[in-house]
Amino acid sequence: MKNIEDKLEKNRQDMVIVQGEIKDIQKDSNDRKNLINTLIEDVTNLSTSQDMPKSISSKREDVVFDGILSEEITNSLGVLPASKLKELKKQFTNSIPAFPPFDKYDIFLLVALGGLAGLADFLLVGLPPKTRWVPRNEGGVVPVGWLSERIKSWEVSSDNWLSKICKVPFDNSTLPGTDAGFNPFNHRLLSFGHDPSPLGMIFGLMDIMSGGMSGATRDGQIFHITTQIPPEKLKMLLAPLLWLGHLASDVATPMGIPAPGWALTQILRVPAPGAPGEATIADVARMMYEQGYDFRHYLAGAMIPGLIEIIINTYHFIRYSYPHKAKIRENVISSNIAESYIEESQISGHKKAMLFWAHTTAAAINAGKIAIQGASGNYFSAARAINVSQWQMFAVRTVEYLVYRYRDKSLEQAVANRKIISQRWDDILNDLPYALMNDSKTPLFTM
């Protein structure tokens, strides 16, 4: 009995000693932790410092920076080679990926959307229905789009009731006695007021209020002339309605109205890449319009980027945004503002990446359609295969993707690295009992 009591007493004394040693180790670990943080800060400052020495010497496995770090720090750190510091810095800066990764459902959706976009581009959008200015032997294998044909099958005369009500001064179809090159088949492209865009609205309102006509000649010269229709006060008040009404009266006529922004192409007197006969971008755009590429065909093409946007936004809301908002409402996410902000930012980035890749796929398929039509037909038929609205959306989403890609990740890195460091300290503390094993190879205590 006495022996057992003696052994128990000895064990209690050993426990006190071990507890004291554990406290010393913890204190030592905290000191090392602080020193490592200081070292990382010093290394970060070094990399941005203008006075960084040209040579960094090292002997054995000790790190010695020529007078940059104090000897106390390097001695306290013990063995920490320069390569390890470099690796630490790399881990620090690469702890956050550029974009949250896609899972199999995301990838499946992107691939499916790409395939559907391709089919829609070839079959539904295709080429615009031909006008009489398209040669019969033009060639090409891309068919006239079903949707485009359906939209353009609804046709009204240029002399309809709405056009009689919404008379505007910029509707001259010819300019006799000038070299402007106006004719009934291109005047809506060459006059700025017919452009269904904010630019067209500005010039259209200006022309209505001044009784004039603004546009560009066939040779790219911008002009403004007064017309036979003088300005009236009532027309000035109703100018926006007159403008809209006039465009509505023209949209379903045989030539239709140009695609948004198309009027601006008439000042681009730059040679179009690969165009025959030194045709400029203005010439190619004009031929596209004259051969059927009008606002209705533009709308048919806009169906593809529109559907991509609707489908991805809906999918993303259901899978990611709504559950995240639900967690916030239920206070499941911690009240840590930084972490909440980071999660929202990553959800937004994930959506931006999905939209970018979906539009990239659709634009690439359209590029293929243009190439196929160009190889089998002529240049202008290939130009009519361009889905302008798709390329516009691709440009917008690319800019958003790049802005997010090169965002300032300091906050995200700081939070993520803090978590990594905390996890590693937990791992060290969990391993500590096993580091103090006695000869029987069993831990003296458990945490």
Next chain:
Amino acid sequence: MDVKLKELFARYFKCKPSDIKLESKLKDLGAKEWQIIEMAMEFESTFNIPMDADKALSMKKVSDWEKLLN
């Protein structure tokens, strides 16, 4: 030769009016296919003679166009 027709050819094919003769071929005047089609649009609105791309491209000489005016 009709003066308006000559001016039309000169403007669209970027050639001198003095180079345009009745027996001249459009190709020799430097006319490209798309320029002929565009010229045909203004031809129709100037002379009120219906045109289309195939008809325009089938007329290879200046005299072919002049005949339409008579």
